[in-house]
Amino acid sequence: MPFTLATWNINSVRLRADLVARLLLEEAPDVLCLQECKSPVDKIPLETFVALGYTHMVARGQKGYNGVAILSKLPLEDAGAEDFAALGHARHVAARLENGVTIHNFYVPAGGDKPDRDINVKFGQKLDYLTEMRDWFRNEAPQKSILVGDLNIAPREDDVWNHKQLLRIVSHTPIEVDHLGAVQEAGAWVDITRKDIPQGQLYSWWSYRSPEWDAADKGRRLDHVWATADIANAGHSSRVLRPARGWEKPSDHAPVFATFDL
DNA sequence: ATGGTGGAGGATCCA
Numbered sequence: 001m002p003f004t005l006a007t008w009n010i011n012s013v014r015l016r017a018d019l020v021a022r023l024l025l026e027e028a029p030d031v032l033c034l035q036e037c038k039s040p041v042d043k044i045p046l047e048t049f050v051a052l053g054y055t056h057m058v059a060r061g062q063k064g065y066n067g068v069a070i071l072s073k074l075p076l077e078d079a080g081a082e083d084f085a086a087l088g089h090a091r092h093v094a095a096r097l098e099n100g101v102t103i104h105n106f107y108v109p110a111g112g113d114k115p116d117r118d119i120n121v122k123f124g125q126k127l128d129y130l131t132e133m134r135d136w137f138r139n140e141a142p143q144k145s146i147l148v149g150d151l152n153i154a155p156r157e158d159d160v161w162n163h164k165q166l167l168r169i170v171s172h173t174p175i176e177v178d179h180l181g182a183v184q185e186a187g188a189w190v191d192i193t194r195k196d197i198p199q200g201q202l203y204s205w206w207s208y209r210s211p212e213w214d215a216a217d218k219g220r221r222l223d224h225v226w227a228t229a230d231i232a233n234a235g236h237s238s239r240v241l242r243p244a245r246g247w248e249k250p251s252d253h254a255p256v257f258a259t260f261d262l
Numbered sequence: 263a264t265g266g267t268g269g270a271g272g273a274t275c276c277a
Contacts, residue, residue: 011277012269036277038270064270065277110277122276152277208267208277252268252277 003262004029005103006241007148007223009205009253013037013069017045019247020071023255024052027241030073031097032255035107035150037067044069060090068105068149070095084132085109085125099262101231102142106133106149115173123170126152130179137187146260147189147226150253153180156194158201159221171220189226192258196238204240205253214246225258235261 006029010016013034024032032054037044041061049057049071056076059069066089070076079094079102091107109126117124155177157163166172184191193202203219210218225238238258245254 015269036269065275112276209265211266249268 001262002259003031003101004257004259005031005033005146005148005225006255006257007033007035007105007150007225008244008255009035009107009150009223009251011036011038011251011253013044013067014039016249016251017048019244019249019251021048021052022247023241023244024049024054024071027255027257029257031103032071033103033105033148034069034071035067035105037061037069038064039067041067041069058093058095060093062090066090066107068093068107070103070105072097074098082132082136084136085128087125087129091129100144101262102145104142104145104147104149106147106151108133108150108152110152111170111176113170115168115170115175126170127175127179130176130183134179134182134186137183137189140187142187142189142228144230145187145228146231146258147187148224148256150222151180151224152222153177154203154220154222155180156221158199159203161201161203161218161220166220171222184226187226188229190229190232192225192227192232192236193221193238193240193256195232196236196258202240203254204256206245208252223253223256225256227258227260231260231262 111126112122
């Protein structure tokens, strides 16, 4: 049966609870993974989502920053959370569906402005976070798993609006792309979005600082859906809900969808 | 090299 999942960096789940509700109403994914909730778990407006049939949630939160949540129409079991690089941040949570599929929801550190760990602690933390993700998946050998989230890296040339111009911009530097590739390899993860949409420019994020985001289209594909081979080998399809970037008071990210034949 | 916008929380920190 088809199973539809979406991932969305919401940039404050409390400020944009109405946008989340709109997405759930109009698109009705089975599961919605949110990042940057910027809220303690007990202040997430769960009633709004429960009223729309999303009666299950697994989340980790903190005041003001970070925060990840998995909303679901289907029962979920909390499958834990990791604190890679010991940052003390709510950047990961996992949940298990009754069919045994595990969902990992990640918000990888953005990494600051300068792509040099000697002068920018945040860049070093981002690389360390990815290295610990890699080591963890090397030990776990994930199966029947889906990994989604704002990974804050656009790995391919056609994942950014201008490859050459962004080579020294955090999110597209070769060292970040290498680190992300090592995570992918360690878990034998398949990039579902790019399996389904292999050709052409594809973005999920457009900066607030760029007016005319739609016309200028200076985007990056920072939001990802990966799956292990047992899931990826069955049928699947993907899309980016770009219009959501143009909704009133939008997040700077658009939701990424994947539908699997589970 | 710089600044551009937006969220949290009430000064800056973060993206």
